[in-house]
Amino acid sequence: MNMNTPGDFEIDDIRHQLHELQIEHRDLDQVIAHLTEHPPPDDLLVRRLKKRKLALKDRILLLEAMLVPDIPA
Numbered sequence: 001m002n003m004n005t006p007g008d009f010e011i012d013d014i015r016h017q018l019h020e021l022q023i024e025h026r027d028l029d030q031v032i033a034h035l036t037e038h039p040p041p042d043d044l045l046v047r048r049l050k051k052r053k054l055a056l057k058d059r060i061l062l063l064e065a066m067l068v069p070d071i072p073a
Helices: 006-038 043-067
Strands: none
Touching: 006 043
16 A cells, blocks of 8 residues: 555545535535524624634545545656
């Protein structure tokens, strides 16, 4: 096994993490949409949720990249 390639256990763990993050990302999207339609007295919560959603998206992209095998040059 290539040292840069995750093993089966690691791949399963990455897929599990990815799935959990995708669920949280989708849930945050719904909460943000609801709060946008029914704004709270202070929009700080919405800004924090959007920031968290963006951080989740970055982590999701990183995990997805880890699942794609390296393409030989």
